[in-house]
Amino acid sequence: MHELSIAQEILSIVKASLPEPDSKVTAIRLKIGQLSGVLVDSLKFSFEAITSQTEFENSKLEVIEIPIKIKCNDCAKVSIISEPIFLCPKCNSFNVQLLEGRELEIVEIEIEDNKEEK
Amino acid sequence: MSVITVERKVLEKNDQIAQKNREKFKSKNLFVMNFVSSPGSGKTSLIEKTIEHSQGKIKIGVIEGDVQTSLDAERVNKLNVPVVQIVTNGGCHLEANLVRDAYQNIENENFEVLIIENVGNLVCPSNYDLGEDIKVVILSTTEGDDKPLKYPAMFRNASVLIINKIDLIPYVNCNLEEMKKNALSINPELKIFEVSCKTNQGIDEWVNWISDRIKG
Numbered sequence: 001m002h003e004l005s006i007a008q009e010i011l012s013i014v015k016a017s018l019p020e021p022d023s024k025v026t027a028i029r030l031k032i033g034q035l036s037g038v039l040v041d042s043l044k045f046s047f048e049a050i051t052s053q054t055e056f057e058n059s060k061l062e063v064i065e066i067p068i069k070i071k072c073n074d075c076a077k078v079s080i081i082s083e084p085i086f087l088c089p090k091c092n093s094f095n096v097q098l099l100e101g102r103e104l105e106i107v108e109i110e111i112e113d114n115k116e117e118k
Numbered sequence: 119m120s121v122i123t124v125e126r127k128v129l130e131k132n133d134q135i136a137q138k139n140r141e142k143f144k145s146k147n148l149f150v151m152n153f154v155s156s157p158g159s160g161k162t163s164l165i166e167k168t169i170e171h172s173q174g175k176i177k178i179g180v181i182e183g184d185v186q187t188s189l190d191a192e193r194v195n196k197l198n199v200p201v202v203q204i205v206t207n208g209g210c211h212l213e214a215n216l217v218r219d220a221y222q223n224i225e226n227e228n229f230e231v232l233i234i235e236n237v238g239n240l241v242c243p244s245n246y247d248l249g250e251d252i253k254v255v256i257l258s259t260t261e262g263d264d265k266p267l268k269y270p271a272m273f274r275n276a277s278v279l280i281i282n283k284i285d286l287i288p289y290v291n292c293n294l295e296e297m298k299k300n301a302l303s304i305n306p307e308l309k310i311f312e313v314s315c316k317t318n319q320g321i322d323e324w325v326n327w328i329s330d331r332i333k334g
Contacts, residue, residue: 002242037271084270094306106124
């Protein structure tokens, strides 16, 4: 249950990234790896809870889930594995390196254009 | 609609503080271990045994993390080593800033190995770098042999696995070989120790390993 503190970190990075303090954020795009230890539903729930009745109430969390990608150090095969068993599907070697799957990043945010701008 | 590229790690603030901790520990020649496990697997008992069996060989300092109470720090304090307690008040893991602040309390004491006992939890602590050299995951035989498969992130990020309560093997439904096989399938580089904090089996081997690490 550390999703709440992760939601708070996300909010503080988003606030610091806004061009104007009152920019309206419509979406926040995140990359979350399957091995990041973060439960997406729980993160969304936490984010809604801390932004409810604030200027971020309508900011949506959009999550790009990143599967576990490994590279075999013996046969060089790159594979995506569904379960975190670090075994090369081609040559059955355990000597593999993790390429992707631990991500927990904010990729970009989408903001509404200021209509009053002249 | 306009899009602003952010490309920032969510936990970058923690990672930056952890990196500063790491530099500080390095400047003090400290070997730092982050003990992680589920509640009740024997982290505090292992710390007690490690201290007892390294008397005269290794000087140890301890940062105790708990959700509530300073019971663990009181236990460790009886062994006359520098110890400081962090109470997270509900927080399910330690963060780098908590470790930074706690360390200031024992910084001037004389020790060469720092053990940080994380909050009992096999999920959240795997995300938070504290600035340690290695993570040591403790798993007891009563928890079952399938746990490495259920908590892969933790086992993947650890360097050492301590299988505790090895004396209970005859009484519990745990296949030791299966437990080790599962752990190695997640992380083939895990160094595994089988110990009992009750009978002291394997404790000296573990202490010797730490001793080799700091002399190496």
